[in-house]
Amino acid sequence: MTEQESVPESTPQQTIAAGLRRERARSGLSLTEVAKRAGIAKSTLSQLESGSGNPSIETLWALCTALGIPFSNLLDPPQPQVRVIRAGQGPEVASSTSRYRATLLAAAPPNVRRDLFRITAEPGHPRDSDPHLHGSVEHVLLAAGRAMVGPADDPAELHPGDYICYPGDRPHVFEALEPGTWGMLASDFI
Incomplete structure (x- = not known):
């Protein structure tokens, strides 16, 4: 039997905020440049990176396109070897x-x-x-x-x-x- 790791739950907003910060830093783009490329306000991106925003799928896709990354890069924190996601759970x-x-x-x-x-x-x-x-x-x-x-x-x-x-x-x-x-x-x- 495989042992399953327990991963502390974070809110989707916290996960997205960490992903945005990580991917923007990786890209070397400024907050202003990413917001401009995504067609959103700089203040909106700032709120999302701080974890205080509640983004729509449309906003996240625009940011992923601006950063040149797959959607999952914003939602996927490090994962254990075995992972179970129950119906109704997950980011x-x-x-x-x-x-x-x-x-x-x-x-x-x-x-x-x-x-x-x-x-x-x-x-x-x-x-x-x-x-x-x-x-x-x-x-x-x-x-x-x-x-x-x-x-x-x-x-x-x-x-x-x-x-x-x-x-x-x-x-x-x-x-x-x-x-x-x-x-x-x-x-x-x-």
């Missing part, structure tokens, strides 16, 4: 424009660029995503509900067990068609 961020949430389940180890998320969504407003890093590809496996998923100009209707793969570096959408819709999302970065 979760929400969309500011739809009832869509993403929970990072696994980030790619060094030299592999793949992130794995559990996503949940409710009908109402679709989650319209701007293009991510050049060459990125997204994979979605729907577990429950129904959803329109894929390129913004040609999404496919998915049912439980259906899978779709599409370019993440083009506008894309995830729109829940039934309550309780959820699935798995893997993002590859080339």
